Amino acid sequence: xxxxxxxxxxxxxxxxxxxxxxxxxxxxxxxxxxxxxxxxxxxxxxxxxxxxxxxxxxxxxxxxxxxxxxxxxxxxxxxxxxxxxxxxxxxxxxxxxxxxxxxxxxxxxxxxxxxxxx
Amino acid sequence: xxxxxxxxxxxxxxxxxxxxxxxxxxxxxxxxxxxxxxxxxxxxxxxxxxxxxxxxxxxxxxxxxxxxxxxxxxxxxxxxxxxxxxxxxxxxxxxxxxxxxxxxxxxxxxxxxxxxxxxxxxxxxxxxxxxxxxxxxxxxxxxxxxxxxxxxxxxxxxxxxxxxxxxxxxxxxxxxxxxxxxxxxxxxxxxxxxxxxxxxxxxxxxxxxxxxxxxxxxxxxxxxxxxxxxxxxxxxxxxxxxxxxxxxxxxxxxxxxxxxxxxxxxxxxxxxxxxxxxxxxxxxxxxxxxxxxxxxxxxxxxxxxxxxxxxxxxxxxxxxxxxxxxxxxxxxxxxxxxxxxxxxxxxxxxxxxxxxxxxxxxxxxxxxxxxxxxxxxxxxx
Numbered sequence: 001x002x003x004x005x006x007x008x009x010x011x012x013x014x015x016x017x018x019x020x021x022x023x024x025x026x027x028x029x030x031x032x033x034x035x036x037x038x039x040x041x042x043x044x045x046x047x048x049x050x051x052x053x054x055x056x057x058x059x060x061x062x063x064x065x066x067x068x069x070x071x072x073x074x075x076x077x078x079x080x081x082x083x084x085x086x087x088x089x090x091x092x093x094x095x096x097x098x099x100x101x102x103x104x105x106x107x108x109x110x111x112x113x114x115x116x117x118x
Numbered sequence: 119x120x121x122x123x124x125x126x127x128x129x130x131x132x133x134x135x136x137x138x139x140x141x142x143x144x145x146x147x148x149x150x151x152x153x154x155x156x157x158x159x160x161x162x163x164x165x166x167x168x169x170x171x172x173x174x175x176x177x178x179x180x181x182x183x184x185x186x187x188x189x190x191x192x193x194x195x196x197x198x199x200x201x202x203x204x205x206x207x208x209x210x211x212x213x214x215x216x217x218x219x220x221x222x223x224x225x226x227x228x229x230x231x232x233x234x235x236x237x238x239x240x241x242x243x244x245x246x247x248x249x250x251x252x253x254x255x256x257x258x259x260x261x262x263x264x265x266x267x268x269x270x271x272x273x274x275x276x277x278x279x280x281x282x283x284x285x286x287x288x289x290x291x292x293x294x295x296x297x298x299x300x301x302x303x304x305x306x307x308x309x310x311x312x313x314x315x316x317x318x319x320x321x322x323x324x325x326x327x328x329x330x331x332x333x334x335x336x337x338x339x340x341x342x343x344x345x346x347x348x349x350x351x352x353x354x355x356x357x358x359x360x361x362x363x364x365x366x367x368x369x370x371x372x373x374x375x376x377x378x379x380x381x382x383x384x385x386x387x388x389x390x391x392x393x394x395x396x397x398x399x400x401x402x403x404x405x406x407x408x409x410x411x412x413x414x415x416x417x418x419x420x421x422x423x424x425x426x427x428x429x430x431x432x433x434x435x436x437x438x439x440x441x442x443x444x445x446x447x448x449x450x451x452x453x454x455x456x457x458x459x460x461x462x463x464x465x466x467x468x469x470x471x472x473x474x475x476x477x478x479x480x481x482x483x484x485x486x487x488x489x490x491x492x493x494x495x496x497x498x499x
Contacts, residue, residue: 002257002300002354003497042498044362044435047222047348047355062351065301067257 002067004041006050009064011039013057028052122422124193131186132193138166139201147202148470151327156320158284159328163205168239172198173212174232176220181228182236188363188425192370196418199374200381203477204328206371207484208242211280211329214364215243215289218305218356222348230344231307234286244285246276246308246334247357254490256291256357257299261336263292263306269342270294272306275335282332283317286310290336291353303353307345314339325480361485362435365442366424368485372445373418375481376452379474380410383456386463397459406459410452417445436498443491449478 014024025035030049037043038053045053054061092100124132146160167173175191177183186194191213199206212235219231235241252258261274272292279288288308295302308315318333348356384407387398397403424441427434453475457464460471467473482488 043433044358044498045355046359047352050355061349062301065351065354067299067301 003044005067006045006064007039007041010035010053010057013053013059013063014039017057019057024053024056027056122419128190128193131190132197135170135194135197136200138170139197139205142166143198143201143205147205147328148473151202151204151473152467153327156322156327156330158330159204159208163202163208163328164240164284166205167209168241171236171241172209173216173235173241173243175209176213176217177232177236181232183232187429188366189422189429191367192373192421192425195367195370196374196377196421199371200378201374202328203371203375203378203474203481204326206374207280207326207329207481210364210367210371211245212241212243212285213367214245214360215285215287217360217363218289218347219307221359222352222356227307227344227347231287238286240284242281242285244279244281244288244310244334245360246279246288246290248276248278249274250277254486257303257354259291259293259303260296261290261292262296263294263304265294266340269340269344270306270346272308272336272339272341275333277333278321278331279334280326280329280331282334283320283330288315288334289347290334291357292336294350300354301351303357304350305347305353305356306341307347308336308339308341312339312341323480325476325478326484327476362438363428365438365485365491366421366428366434368481369417369421369424369438369441369445371484372442372449372478372481373414373421375474375478376410376414376417376445376449379449379453379456379471379478380407380414382471382474383407383410383459386460403459406455410455413448413452417441417448420444436495439486439491439494439498442485443488443495446478446482446484446491447488449481453478 014021021035021039022032025032028049029052034043038045038049050061050064054064092103095103142162143166146162150157150160171184172194174183175186175194176188177185179185195206195210198209216232216235219227223231235243247256247259249259249261252260261272261276263270263272272290274292276290287310290306290308291303292306293302294304314337316335316337318335321331323331387403387407388396390397398407420437420441424434424437427437453471456471457475460469463469464471486494
């Protein structure tokens with residue numbers, strides 16, 4: 001659900017700051033057990049708690065929230081960075097499964113040509 | 119040890135809502151539900167919500183609200199659901215929409231947005247999170263927020279928005295950083311009359327048919343910077359906190375649904391005579407009723423426990439997920455048992471039992487399916 005990853009980042013940032021759990025917990029008014037549960041992802045933390053941790057460890061909120069395990073959604077990305085890629089995705093949506101395979105094969109052929117310098 | 123007795127004030131509130139629901143909601147709810155095409159909720163629903171100011175139940179008295187805690191809110195929602203689960207869902211959706219403002223809104227935001235619920239009648243809000251490709255996976259939300267001078271432009275389509283078309287405002291979750299998942303999420307208050315906001319046709323649902331539900335499309339909708347709740351990038355944490363709290367009051371809706379089915383089944387078992395005696399005299403029937411009563415009480419206590427943890431500002435995430443999981447399963451089971459007990463009458467739409475059975479199935483998907491609740495519970499073991 002994302003909380004384990006957030007917890008791992010809190011632990012990493014805390015260790016980089018040279019603090020043990022008791023020290024950080026004391027600075028933000030938590031018990032060591034609560035902070036330990038946050039780091040293990042066994043207790044959900046919310047905006048107020050993560051803001052306090054973020055301030056104390058001098059890291060932006062986004063540092064803790066950014067996802068390392070999420071695969072990019074090509075259809076979502078295509079529209080923002082590359083209008084041609086978006087057009088390809090949009091056009092391909094109307095094709096049958098067999099036609100999509102033909103497109104994939106043609107793309108592989110183009111990439112093969114590029115690799116071989118043809 | 120928690121004390122689960124209601125206070126004198128809570129008992130008075132419970133009785134007041136119960137009386138009104140029996141008088142004005144019970145006669146209307148089945149008729150509205152049976153319409154072949156979904157329509158607006160009955161006028162009695164809107165009158166009750168407005169006159170009892172139910173959308174403002176968690177707003178402090180100093181700000182013009184009722185100042186209820188979550189435990190009292192659970193009592194009220196159970197009573198509403200016992201009359202019509204769709205009515206309770208409309209109130210719960212409004213609470214979802216305002217909870218983030220209450221938790222993290224600035225003083226200025228509270229002064230601006232809370233009167234939309236305290237001063238307007240019926241005073242409804244919409245919670246606009248779900249998208250066709252982003253249900254439980256909220257970090258996949260594709261509705262975009264683009265910074266503009268003085269605010270943001272929102273673009274995207276939300277689906278399954280309860281109170282769509284009758285809400286005065288929507289709490290919309292949108293991403294400022296597409297592809298960054300939870301780090302990009304943000305929460306915005308969007309007035310229902312904002313230019314570019316349109317509401318689709320009402321969904322023809324299986325259950326909770328009396329809670330109007332539709333898509334809300336945002337086509338380059340401008341919202342001022344002051345409508346961002348929390349701070350940029352805080353949307354995911356706000357959403358998780360709102361959903362965790364919301365599970366406790368969705369659980370109360372499930373408890374009320376189960377109770378309504380049980381009360382109908384009990385009355386029917388006392389009245390229906392076969393083989394020369396009331397069917398409740400048969401152990402198979404009385405044991406089924408005992409099972410139902412025990413299941414409902416267990417669901418209610420889990421729900422109240424979760425609410426009390428919220429009120430005490432203690433760790434409530436797992437307790438709320440357990441309450442929602444157990445209570446929505448209880449509603450499915452109890453309504454199914456009641457269907458069995460009603461026999462062939464259960465399959466006649468002039469009897470209200472099948473409506474509750476359908477409502478229970480839909481409640482099981484609100485705020486996350488059973489499996490989502492299991493995921494939350496398991497992740498916190």
